[in-house]
Amino acid sequence: GESVGLHLPTLSVQEGDNSIINCAYSNSASDYFIWYKQESGKGPQFIIDIRSNMDKRQGQRVTVLLNKTVKHLSLQIAATQPGDSAVYFCAHGGNYGGSQGNLIFGKGTKLSVKP
Amino acid sequence: GAGVSQSPRYKVTKRGQDVALRCDPISGHVSLYWYRQALGQGPEFLTYFNYEAQQDKSGLPNDRFSAERPEGSISTLTIQRTEQRDSAMYRCASSYSASGELFFGEGSRLTVL
Numbered sequence: 626g627e628s629v630g631l632h633l634p635t636l637s638v639q640e641g642d643n644s645i646i647n648c649a650y651s652n653s654a655s656d657y658f659i660w661y662k663q664e665s666g667k668g669p670q671f672i673i674d675i676r677s678n679m680d681k682r683q684g685q686r687v688t689v690l691l692n693k694t695v696k697h698l699s700l701q702i703a704a705t706q707p708g709d710s711a712v713y714f715c716a717h718g719g720n721y722g723g724s725q726g727n728l729i730f731g732k733g734t735k736l737s738v739k740p
Numbered sequence: 741g742a743g744v745s746q747s748p749r750y751k752v753t754k755r756g757q758d759v760a761l762r763c764d765p766i767s768g769h770v771s772l773y774w775y776r777q778a779l780g781q782g783p784e785f786l787t788y789f790n791y792e793a794q795q796d797k798s799g800l801p802n803d804r805f806s807a808e809r810p811e812g813s814i815s816t817l818t819i820q821r822t823e824q825r826d827s828a829m830y831r832c833a834s835s836y837s838a839s840g841e842l843f844f845g846e847g848s849r850l851t852v853l
Binding site: 666669670671674714716727728729730 | 744780781783788798831833841846
């Protein structure tokens, strides 16, 4: 069945260091993956996405890597800042003729940035 | 509006009562989604609409849950005969198109006593 999970529930990093958050998925047919950031008391906020025809995608200070062989997804945050402290979720997009609405979320990793 | 708006932000009700949660999506967004999020967990898909058409309701837990979006804008999620296990944060999201990025609201926290 489809499931998305995370290797590490918590991650603590020093300000300025790079952060890596990992995620595993079980459905080899998955073709769309997204990372969300959720700050306390707020809704999830889109960070970056990647489709299965790619293995790397970069945004502003963030990079998503997809390894389809081992069904693994990671989010790299460069020069982590205190404002990056949040819970990070990976999610797999469902397939409804292109709709990404049925997202299957993992449990989340809490990132804490130490000043 | 500037973002997805949900109301009420907090709802406390007694077991057996019906509740209605409202979502006002970002203006012009075609697709609207309902999710439920337990504390410490990721959101769980419930249902979604394109315009006024409910495209998928496979995530609704049982027939006490229903949703509508009659004019293709505001949506209401209704839970009948609430039970304690229904207590959760209910989140709405919208997207400009069916394949677009989802923007989540701040949620409606439901507590069933």
